[in-house]
Amino acid sequence: MLRTLLLLVALLVVIGMALIWSGAVNLRQGSDGTVSIETRDVEIGTTPTNVQVPVVKTETRQVDVPSVSVENSQGNAQ
Numbered sequence: 001m002l003r004t005l006l007l008l009v010a011l012l013v014v015i016g017m018a019l020i021w022s023g024a025v026n027l028r029q030g031s032d033g034t035v036s037i038e039t040r041d042v043e044i045g046t047t048p049t050n051v052q053v054p055v056v057k058t059e060t061r062q063v064d065v066p067s068v069s070v071e072n073s074q075g076n077a078q
Contacts, residue, residue, distance in 0.1 A: 023040070024039065024040055024042060025037060025038070025039050025040075026038040026039075
């Protein structure tokens, strides 16, 4: 239980550091010692973009494949 709580706190700290490092959140300290937090607008969504996607196609070709045939001869009948 304690490990889970510590892991959660560490994850929140890492996320906070990433937000500050990326510039999504700015911390400013005023001359009187107050700290203000400025955030930027974050947009999440999709944008249509043309990308190259590899495509696998199948085609029919005639190839030689190994085959085994067994002849049923009546000479060895019991």
